[in-house]
Amino acid sequence: MAYQIEMMRTAVALAVENVRRGEGGPFAAIVVKEGRILSRGTNRVTTANDPTAHAEVVAIREACRTLGSFQLEGCEIYTTCEPCPMCLGAIYWARADRVYFACTQADAAAAGFDDSFIYQEISIPPDQRRIPMIQHQRTEGLGVFEAWEKKEGKVRY
């Protein structure tokens, strides 16, 4: 566990530095492969004007650039806080091997970052959510999947 502790401390130090410099929210993440740090991500939401620039997303995008791949098999992610639904989804799509996190959703909520609220919204029917999600034109939408099915030489992911 000494190795994991060292990596998490690296992430925590990055996050504290991000706050000190006023470069974004109090979060950092690193992607590690075979003992090598592939990328360091810090929250950049307010400085990049990008609501998706959470530490994990920033680190995943950077690690993928480094590897020239859209997959992070064989990689571990160290993040200073339990991933929000967006970052959790990004981790699954990247197919990382494992995640280590320090603080919990509840800790984030107590600090004013309401990941828990988004997790709760997921279990509510889409049209009744705080941001209503309304379905229409499904038949036309299915035409896109039909085009995909027929497409030759497609790259699956």
Place this chain on the structure above:
Amino acid sequence: MAYQIEMMRTAVALAVENVRRGEGGPFAAIVVKEGRILSRGTNRVTTANDPTAHAEVVAIREACRTLGSFQLEGCEIYTTCEPCPMCLGAIYWARADRVYFACTQADAAAAGFDDSFIYQEISIPPDQRRIPMIQHQRTEGLGVFEAWEKKEGKVRY
């Protein structure tokens, strides 16, 4: 509803074109504010080597760049498929007003895009997930939130 139908058809046409050109997966999204299309996003996962380049994320990032803001209040998002957890999270963080979608999670799963699997994983305890998520060093992690709490002049989001 005629207006919403027109906007969804614009998104569907974009997604079909994305497949035809071999530029990524069968998904597109547009962000609309007061009747104006702010951004058009298509899936770019395999061509950009970016697992986070889902249509909604691409469209949200571009709309925020256009507005010079990390918030999409007053905006509606039209997407050809029900958002995956990553995109759903991005929509909440961007604080869009409303989402319209055509196909469902089940339609996406039938076409080989297993959003539903990720939704299921969310309800499983973190350390028992297919991608295990393991907590440690919480006390050190809380130090980041303490630094944030004390930080003067911080930009909340």
